[in-house]
């Protein structure tokens with residue numbers, strides 16, 4: 001597995017650039033990933049999505065369904081793509097440090 | 106000289122059927138020679154390493170692709186199936202081996218110009234290997250690296266005016282039979298409808314917003330050449346509701362042996378002289394055909410439009426003139442709770458541009474399933490869990506005898522409270538006034 005270094009922090013990641021361990025997440029991770037996910041400036045709205053994903057994951061052990069993400073954050077799917085161009089799975093979940101989405105993707 | 110020894114795969118080069126091994130080897134050679142001087146953007150020996158890893162899987166009987174993979178292009182949540190080899194040192198050419206789904210034209214008609222342009226693109230930026238086509242219908246570009254994905258997408262959209270197909274928990278790429286383009290059985294313009302639905306629902310196709318995957322397929326008649334009833338959550342199947350058109354003169358020609366039954370489909374074997382009574386009349390599932398005194402009659406009120414008589418005598422019998430489609434819902438593969446074929450929801454609907462009636466059914470179902478469907482629950486399973494009655498309610502369709510093959514045999518019948526005089530609020534004390542404890 002590859003290890004990336006950024007601002008003195010080390011992160012173990014897989015080929016797709018997802019964190020291997022949720023516990024390794026810290027704010028530097030978001031800084032590091034944002035460019036590869038097509039994000040120039042991080043806004044409060046990005047933070048809101050990331051925080052909700054982390055919260056939900058800690059409580060439920062899974063990522064929320066898209067519909068729940070939309071309902072709780074108040075962002076329509078279109079707005080989520082405006083914030084995270086590669087979408088809630090590849091974009092937001094990756095930045096939030098959640099495990100890689102699985103299944104018939 | 107082949108890069109890897111492939112003694113097991115080499116055996117698949119014998120025999121009469123077109124060998125995928127010979128074809129891949131040919132592509133290996135072509136890339137090694139590089140007669141056109143292509144500046145290959147992924148390893149030139151990618152297909153060699155594919156054969157290498159495949160041979161390894163043949164030897165140990167196990168796959169050598171890692172689990173999953175999440176890659177894509179900005180703006181979309183699907184379209185690319187990421188894949189990584191679990192022996193990247195041994196087979197560096199397929200360390201990345203992502204699949205790109207490209208939306209195909211309805212009915213799969215092509216011009217060589219288009220295919221050449223696509224092949225040029227794929228030769229430069231991919232493995233040179235494809236699947237024509239994936240089961241859902243997409244053109245499948247088989248094997249490239251992550252940095253090439255945006256490049257391929259740019260060229261596809263800017264130079265070829267073509268988009269990606271679908272993947273993930275969304276509307277997948279719709280597909281159809283070739284319909285009216287060259288089939289006299291087609292009751293609807295399947296290609297037009299498929300194209301229209303694909304364009305109307307681009308957002309739903311590119312950005313997963315559903316509890317799970319959802320597929321449309323469109324057959325022009327009950328023969329089901331695209332297998333809509335078995336392979337799509339929303340199956341549209343053409344039909345008619347007036348009378349089968351009979352040309353008695355041509356019936357006589359069939360009877361006289363001048364025209365081969367089933368357009369000669371059984372010519373490979375001697376089945377004896379064509380016998381309309383035996384092969385058509387007695388095979389009709391409704392028993393609604395009569396053939397007497399050289400005249401064929403159909404009691405269309407009892408006809409279930411199974412296609413048998415038309416399939417057998419295509420030049421004498423033709424579909425009716427009042428055409429439309431049936432809509433069936435819920436087909437799925439076994440996972441999780443068992444396989445399903447689609448169940449009849451709308452017996453007859455007109456299928457004419459702009460297809461508003463059909464779209465209304467689709468959107469009513471989505472509104473319901475997107476809200477009520479559980480995580481990774483196909484529509485067919487939601488129907489099982491929440492009942493067919495609920496599906497009828499949300500689509501505003503009145504229950505009808507045609508919705509069932511047979512009525513239920515158990516008496517676990519739910520009533521709506523408003524249907525029951527007095528409702529559900531009862532006082533036990535009132536009851537006790539007449540019935541002692």
Ligand code: HEM
Pocket residue numbers: none
């Ligand atoms: C302590 C008293 C009783 C108990 C614990 C009892 C319990 C049961 C049970 C467990 C069943 C089977 C349920 C099933 O198949 O799922 C049953 C069926 C039945 N019982 Fe009783 N029962 C009692 C008294 C009575 C009495 C007094 C009557 C009639 C006067 C009666 C009439 C019936 C009938 C008609 C069925 C069959 C219902 C059907 O086939 O759906 N039972 N009973």
Ligand code: HEM
Pocket residue numbers: none
């Ligand atoms: C005088 C007492 C009872 C009577 C007369 C009675 C009667 C019945 C009857 C007639 C049925 C069949 C219903 C049907 O097939 O539609 C039934 C089912 C059943 N009863 Fe009772 N019952 C009694 C008490 C109990 C008690 C105390 C229990 C459990 C604590 C119980 C548990 C069940 C269960 C589990 C079923 C099967 C339900 C199903 O298959 O959906 N019953 N009972």
Ligand code: SF4
Pocket residue numbers: 282283284288289290291292324325326327328329330331
């Ligand atoms: S499904 Fe019917 S209309 Fe479509 S190609 Fe097959 S036979 Fe023709």
Ligand code: SF4
Pocket residue numbers: 388389390391392393394403407408409410411412413414415
């Ligand atoms: S279409 Fe089928 S049911 Fe109808 S008359 Fe022909 S054989 Fe009979």
